Amino acid sequence: MQHYFINSDSLNLTTWEVTIVEDAFHIANVMRMTVGERIVVIAADSSYLVELTNINPKMCVGQIIEELSFDNELKTKVTIAHAFVRREKQEDTIEKITELGAYAYMPVIMERCNVKIDLDKQDKKRTRIEKIIKEASEQSHRTSLMKLYDVCSFKALLNQSQNYDLCLVCDTTTNPYDISSIVNDDNIKNVLVLIGPEGGISENELKQLENNNFKKISLGKRILRTEVAPLFVMAIFAGSEEIL
Amino acid sequence: MQHYFINSDSLNLTTWEVTIVEDAFHIANVMRMTVGERIVVIAADSSYLVELTNINPKMCVGQIIEELSFDNELKTKVTIAHAFVRREKQEDTIEKITELGAYAYMPVIMERCNVKIDLDKQDKKRTRIEKIIKEASEQSHRTSLMKLYDVCSFKALLNQSQNYDLCLVCDTTTNPYDISSIVNDDNIKNVLVLIGPEGGISENELKQLENNNFKKISLGKRILRTEVAPLFVMAIFAGSEEIL
Numbered sequence: 026m027q028h029y030f031i032n033s034d035s036l037n038l039t040t041w042e043v044t045i046v047e048d049a050f051h052i053a054n055v056m057r058m059t060v061g062e063r064i065v066v067i068a069a070d071s072s073y074l075v076e077l078t079n080i081n082p083k084m085c086v087g088q089i090i091e092e093l094s095f096d097n098e099l100k101t102k103v104t105i106a107h108a109f110v111r112r113e114k115q116e117d118t119i120e121k122i123t124e125l126g127a128y129a130y131m132p133v134i135m136e137r138c139n140v141k142i143d144l145d146k147q148d149k150k151r152t153r154i155e156k157i158i159k160e161a162s163e164q165s166h167r168t169s170l171m172k173l174y175d176v177c178s179f180k181a182l183l184n185q186s187q188n189y190d191l192c193l194v195c196d197t198t199t200n201p202y203d204i205s206s207i208v209n210d211d212n213i214k215n216v217l218v219l220i221g222p223e224g225g226i227s228e229n230e231l232k233q234l235e236n237n238n239f240k241k242i243s244l245g246k247r248i249l250r251t252e253v254a255p256l257f258v259m260a261i262f263a264g265s266e267e268i269l
Numbered sequence: 270m271q272h273y274f275i276n277s278d279s280l281n282l283t284t285w286e287v288t289i290v291e292d293a294f295h296i297a298n299v300m301r302m303t304v305g306e307r308i309v310v311i312a313a314d315s316s317y318l319v320e321l322t323n324i325n326p327k328m329c330v331g332q333i334i335e336e337l338s339f340d341n342e343l344k345t346k347v348t349i350a351h352a353f354v355r356r357e358k359q360e361d362t363i364e365k366i367t368e369l370g371a372y373a374y375m376p377v378i379m380e381r382c383n384v385k386i387d388l389d390k391q392d393k394k395r396t397r398i399e400k401i402i403k404e405a406s407e408q409s410h411r412t413s414l415m416k417l418y419d420v421c422s423f424k425a426l427l428n429q430s431q432n433y434d435l436c437l438v439c440d441t442t443t444n445p446y447d448i449s450s451i452v453n454d455d456n457i458k459n460v461l462v463l464i465g466p467e468g469g470i471s472e473n474e475l476k477q478l479e480n481n482n483f484k485k486i487s488l489g490k491r492i493l494r495t496e497v498a499p500l501f502v503m504a505i506f507a508g509s510e511e512i513l
Contacts, residue, residue, distance in 0.1 A: 165491040245511035260504030267489035
């Protein structure tokens with residue numbers, strides 16, 4: 026069944042009516058749904074089974090049949106802090122980690138990011154990325170939208186770190202922290218995982234990370250590119266929680 | 270250090286000399302290496318530390334310093350059988366599962382693949398994909414190239430299944446097989462994992478798979494697209510073997 030994230034304003038919990046504007050074109054002209062068909066709408070982290078009563082490419086209306094009680098989010102909230110990469114790679118990463126259940130994505134400017142960042146263009150970019158997150162969340166049947174942070178400095182990342190139960194940094198070193206102890210620890214609800222740029226994390230940065238209590242983790246024997254490492258991290262968390 | 274897969278013909282184990290033609294341009298003009306710099310070459314699953322003695326965009330020569338004894342392959346050989354998808358998605362999947370350590374990739378024609386397959390173009394496509402595999406293997410420091418099968422029919426897939434210690438199919442059903450028992454079983458050295466098309470696996474196909482001893486596995490609560498599921502599967506195997 027098709028899922029749609031909508032604004033909570035579009036939901037009238039007195040009349041149990043839902044008004045859909047943003048996705049009306051998709052419902053009417055892409056999915057070509059007809060009156061009586063059902064969809065799932067998610068508003069403010071609650072899900073509802075909705076029967077469509079009026080279909081128009083500009084606005085659709087539906088009647089709530091029942092509130093649903095499924096939760097497809099991971100118990101561990103994983104925030105991926107990712108060195109700033111070029112647009113296509115970033116979008117690809119964001120789309121895939123959304124499907125894999127990441128809680129949030131935080132692009133970070135690091136020493137060895139060899140990508141120019143035009144801060145004036147970030148607003149336009151943000152709109153585009155939010156659309157990617159919404160669509161990936163709908164298609165993968167998530168019950169919350171992945172959170173998107175604005176591009177931040179390395180210093181801002183370090184300042185953020187105290188908001189997490191655990192901070193990790195992916196690095197190929199000799200004595201990595203044992204990640205299995207984390208994924209089975211119920212006290213760790215909020216994890217930040219940093220993935221560095223193609224050029225690697227500088228020694229200076231690594232020192233500051235260690236001073237701010239970041240633990241190094243290894244991602245196995247093979248060297249993963251900066252856009253593949255976040256997928257691997259998310260698959261490990263999702264796999265440990267739901268499969269292994 | 271830069272890694273290159275070369276033909277075993279290019280290796281002279283009497284004089285300990287290596288001749289590199291295919292990657293000569295990359296060494297000379299992309300990496301701009303100079304005489305005396307070292308690379309790792311891999312030929313016929315053996316790795317060598319090589320010092321460059323002559324650099325030219327058309328042919329480079331190097332002297333073997335020593336044979337190396339590292340192995341970055343997974344113990345469990347995982348073959349990803351993947352419903353035929355359109356070119357960009359297939360190439361993206363292949364690149365990423367190569368990095369994640371897949372043993373082989375097998376594109377399969379299934380009932381609900383809604384992509385036209387032009388078998389005449391498969392040769393040209395194969396050359397392109399082999400290049401992607403080579404580059405992804407080099408960049409991720411693999412010690413063997415991922416194997417690439419030609420496009421095969423569903424029937425051929427079923428016939429192949431007896432060559433594996435275990436065959437799995439990703440499916441969202443109520444009673445999935447417990448994948449954790451597999452990843453820790455040393456007797457299972459050769460696993461085939463089938464990922465169906467966007468439209469899903471047909472009931473008829475599912476029945477035939479079960480008759481051929483394929484076990485259903487779940488990939489967690491969220492619905493993964495057909496190009497993300499193979500990455501998830503590989504991350505689970507790699508993560509279980511090397512990290513968790």
